[in-house]
Amino acid sequence: MKKRQQKVRLIRAAIQLIFFIAAPSLFSTAFAGIKSVFLAIGGQQTVTWNSFLNITALLLIITILFGRHFCGYACAFGSLGDALYELTAFIRAKCFGKKKKHGYPEKWVHRLQKVKYVILAFLLLSCMTGFYSKLQGMSPWDVFSMVTAGKLPKAAYLVGTVLLILIMVGMCTQERFFCQFLCPMGAVFAMMPILPGALFKRNRPNCAPKCTLCKKRCPAHLDIDGDTAHSGECICCHACAAACPRQNIHMGEINTIK
Known part of the structure; x- marks a missing residue:
């Protein structure tokens, strides 16, 4: 059984690494498509199809047909979370002899999973009311996209940088911390009518x-x-x-x- 688990983890890690290198901005691109729709609605403009929506639609269709495999295998943010969690587990085992899986109690996990829906609603309402323009520089995934593209975030993105660091700390304490609790795109995927x-x-x-x-x-x-x-x-x-x-x-x- 341990060999089977190790094989699954290695295969998954290899696929994650490929997507992390080749397409680290898929998550940001997909959510940008959703934001573009609500920004247009808020600005009383005609919703027009764009390149962002191509990615959004593709990922939504894949999720409906095959489940949230994008989250498990292709999302760079999720892959970063897995890497940080496994690194923390390795350090715990080597330095403190704690080999058991660490994380939050089940009751708290199910409660915190609802937070991402609140974040999604807040962001979409911000787009519709015009408040989103005041949030520029506060997005941790925008900062993440800059870093993976080899760019250092400017001073205007200080809040987003701090939030990204805090999220990375959370990733060390709970498996799939961001995906489960904070990811607005994860909230969208979770609401899809999966076959x-x-x-x-x-x-x-x-x-x-x-x-x-x-x-x-x-x-x-x-x-x-x-x-x-x-x-x-x-x-x-x-x-x-x-x-x-x-x-x-x-x-x-x-x-x-x-």
Whole structure:
């Protein structure tokens, strides 16, 4: 089982690295498409299709058909979070002998997951009311895009830089800190009507007695049943399937597993 988990992590890390190098601004571009729509509405202008919306539409379609694989494998912000979390876990294990997964209690994780919807609503309302122009320089993902493009943020982006640093600190304390709690694009993805075949499911009768490895390994603390109210929070990292000792978790419909 450990070899299977290691294999899944290595494959995922390799894919993340490729996307991080080749397309680090996908997240910012996708959300820019959504902002452009609400900025046009707020300015009482005609909503026109643009290059940002091409990326937004593509990622939304992929999410509906295949789940949030973009979040789990292709988002540079998420990949940064995974790297910082794993680095912190490695340091904890080497320096303090703490090998267990660290993070927040399940109750707090589910509560904090709602914060990203508040952030999304605030940003979209800011776009519609014209307040968004006053937020220039405060966006941590704009600063992140500059850094990944090899540019140092200017003094006007001081607030955004500080917020990015604070988010990176949070990434060290909880797996997928930004994605789960703060990401406005993650909130959009979580509200998408994901097709049933794109959700992880398990054949509960075939589970080992009192086994909760899938839930313990899930960064979002989800019950892997395919129809949980939190299913939109699944980032398709495949950690649950890799952790299952009976290989009892699959994506798509499950009839019987013997």
